[in-house]
Amino acid sequence: MYGMIHKAIRDMVKSNHGEETWAKILKESGADDADFLSLRSYDDSIAYSLVGACSSVLGAPAEDCLEEFGRYWVLVTASQDYGDLMRSYGKDSFGLLEKLNEMHERISSTFTGYKPPNFTVDRLDDSSCKLHYRSIRKGLTPFVIGLVHGLGEFYNENVTINLESTAEENGGEYSVYNLTRSARSTEAG
Numbered sequence: 001m002y003g004m005i006h007k008a009i010r011d012m013v014k015s016n017h018g019e020e021t022w023a024k025i026l027k028e029s030g031a032d033d034a035d036f037l038s039l040r041s042y043d044d045s046i047a048y049s050l051v052g053a054c055s056s057v058l059g060a061p062a063e064d065c066l067e068e069f070g071r072y073w074v075l076v077t078a079s080q081d082y083g084d085l086m087r088s089y090g091k092d093s094f095g096l097l098e099k100l101n102e103m104h105e106r107i108s109s110t111f112t113g114y115k116p117p118n119f120t121v122d123r124l125d126d127s128s129c130k131l132h133y134r135s136i137r138k139g140l141t142p143f144v145i146g147l148v149h150g151l152g153e154f155y156n157e158n159v160t161i162n163l164e165s166t167a168e169e170n171g172g173e174y175s176v177y178n179l180t181r182s183a184r185s186t187e188a189g
């Protein structure tokens with residue numbers, strides 16, 4: 001995966017758990033400082049080793065680390081560097097999810113050789129939908145849960161997401177989630 005993913009994992013660990021914890025995780029993962037160049041594509045095994053090392057050093061399931069990372073990715077990494085891009089593709093969480101393939105594709109003009117996931121949205125009504133996630137990779141289903149929580153906060157909505165099913169497909173993963181949302185009250189009281 002792209003180095004910007006590794007870099008975001010590093011930023012998250014440093015800011016949420018401190019420099020010392022990061023040093024332990026880096027050692028445990030076997031990655032080195034050359035593996036954090038944003039615009040270089042690396043073998044997926046590095047990202048998986050980083051998540052595995054977070055899990056063992058923090059003593060938390062890998063699924064929880066991926067969820068925490070998904071939230072961080074949207075609320076810190078993407079908000080800082082791509083906030084305007086996200087708002088131009090979607091004015092709310094469901095709207096952005098519907099345009100996510102286009103947005104990942106647009107980015108691919110600068111990121112050659114990357115393999116983003118595929119999302120489709122079935123709208124049930126204005127406040128609920130089914131989200132279909134397909135990846136060539138396995139194990140990232142919990143990452144999507146964190147990403148969607150992050151999107152809810154980014155757009156100031158209360159979003160719930162529940163996993164309905166997950167299955168292997170073409171050597172990768174296909175997961176279906178049920179989402180609901182409501183606007184957050186912005187007025188005090």
Ligand code: HEM
Nearest residue numbers: 001002078082085107114115116117135136137140147148
């Ligand atoms: C503007 C903000 C975003 C940027 C710049 C971005 C960019 C990227 C990049 C570079 C990758 C690595 C792909 C690779 O190296 O093959 C990736 C992966 C991924 N992105 Fe995004 N992304 C953004 C927002 C989002 C959002 C909002 C979601 C979901 C709600 C999302 C879902 C994913 C997932 C699940 C992956 C993991 C790859 C996989 O599932 O196979 N991204 N993205």
